[in-house]
Amino acid sequence: MGTDRRLPSQRDVSAVLNPSSTVKIAEATRRRVWAAAEELGFRPNEMARSLRSRSSNVLGLVSSEIATTPYAVAIIKGAQEAALARGMMLLIIDTDGAPEITDDALAAMTRWRVEGLILAADHHRAIDPHATGTPTVLVNCFAADGSLGGIVPDERQGGRLATETLLAAGHRRIGFINGPDDFPASTGRLAGYLDAHRAAGLPVDPRLSRTGDWWQESARGATSELLGLDDPPTALFCANDWMAMGAYDAIRERGLGIPDDVAVIGFDNRIEIAAHLSPTLTTIALPYREMGRRAVEYLVADGPATDLVPCPLVPRQSVRAPS
């Protein structure tokens, strides 16, 4: 019975259980350790591990009002996925937008010695970031002073894609109902609308652009005006799905059909709306999950300072397929 009955030392156990250890351990020892760990249900204590190795393997995510906003949660989800895939923990705190909670959250992150910090916002906007000693990425927001890298949706590409989708379906007069000027989403989506026209060699009729307030009613009015023009648009690009919903109302009021009389494309892909209007709404999605994922990559691999994530098309019924 040549079985070695001595206990492996602590060091061996550590090396076996720790995939990242470089220490060489005999196969026999490995097996004994695994078997014992299995039998005892042993789980290494992460606190002790972190303390000793002076690396917590923890990333922090502090978000403002994300967890209360139906869709932006996907940012958290994406970050979570990426972190777990790398064997890291994600510490998440949502602040509801309250500054004192943000301070507390940041303090907590420091006490837990997070190795990187993700600051995320519920909608694309500028923020005034606290300086912490920790590597930090911004998601869905950017530093007003440009001091920090930010991962944001490529609004311009999205606006262009929306417009091109309409162009591809044969439309030549495309109305645009935008949000207020002071949102990055508005300026970006407008730029994309213009880009698409330019690329197609088509003139832009300024009378076809209106500004709404992101809400349904404003777009209903704007759509009515647009449809009342001598040479009305045959398609409408609404800068968000709520406004697309308002456009639907106005189009129906005139007894017109979607997509045959007027095609409509939205932005944001709020599926509770987009997938349930009739006809269902073709729209551009905000790549939240991907943004969360990239935030983690950025922190661990030191990615680019600013990252524009493309917004994909979600084709549904409100735009005819190209012929």
Place this chain on the structure above:
Amino acid sequence: MGTDRRLPSQRDVSAVLNPSSTVKIAEATRRRVWAAAEELGFRPNEMARSLRSRSSNVLGLVSSEIATTPYAVAIIKGAQEAALARGMMLLIIDTDGAPEITDDALAAMTRWRVEGLILAADHHRAIDPHATGTPTVLVNCFAADGSLGGIVPDERQGGRLATETLLAAGHRRIGFINGPDDFPASTGRLAGYLDAHRAAGLPVDPRLSRTGDWWQESARGATSELLGLDDPPTALFCANDWMAMGAYDAIRERGLGIPDDVAVIGFDNRIEIAAHLSPTLTTIALPYREMGRRAVEYLVADGPATDLVPCPLVPRQSVRAPS
């Protein structure tokens, strides 16, 4: 110049910075410690603290598909709030419903030595919980074998409240469009519907109850049938907001008005729908945030084994105010 220049010992620092310490420290020492901590930006290392004190001050929340479901996120939010208020960290992992991720999540929770575990589901249902060595609460779900305490919405009280709201508005014939039988939400809401009738001394006309599939179309059909009856209902209780949306369609098709010809009440308070229909939808809210909050209380204070959280009314325009 009586200033004491000696450094306070480690023990004093620990006692001062630790609110829960019972050790008595002189006021002068306290001040010196605070000042130094402030100046150095000192933040105690939570890992070391947890390791030594053999208590992690961490709670774990593992949820299935919550972070991808627009509203149930509020469970996480509520739990977060309550945990932070008690100075505890909440470790959150959403599993997307995949069993192997759940196992990983549970293993991670163990390695971080969580002192309590919250298992949450995206909709009210029975689950088959893993046994872990850690105190566990279920939220929005219950153990099929009754082995674990669960915090769930009081569907029955909600169904009763919905029905009573209609009764209070003067309605006597109330249609009920329920979800499929095999959901706790369906059986509970039906029981509440019956309760309200019984309490009001009103008979229940079985022809007024229909079963939908939670989706808009099914309720549209059911509503049409109901409205085609010789003695049609003057009010409709739809077991969720999507179905209320379908009821709206059917009511409009008949040229009837809401709430004057037919009142409608929904359930779930999916605000993206409820607040944006016209007229806006009166509905019953699921108390997700409160449920998350209670889960934490349960774990730290050893609350009741099963907890039914009341569902509040959210009055909007689809039911006339009581006269």
Place this chain on the structure above:
DNA sequence: GTGAAAGCGCTAACAT
């Protein structure tokens, strides 16, 4: 290849 020993940053028990 393996074992022994030190020490991460704290808290708690024991002295003074």
Place this chain on the structure above:
DNA sequence: ATGTTAGCGCTTTCAC
């Protein structure tokens, strides 16, 4: 009221 010391559960030298 304050200082000293041991040790939480690991990882990492360092000697063998």
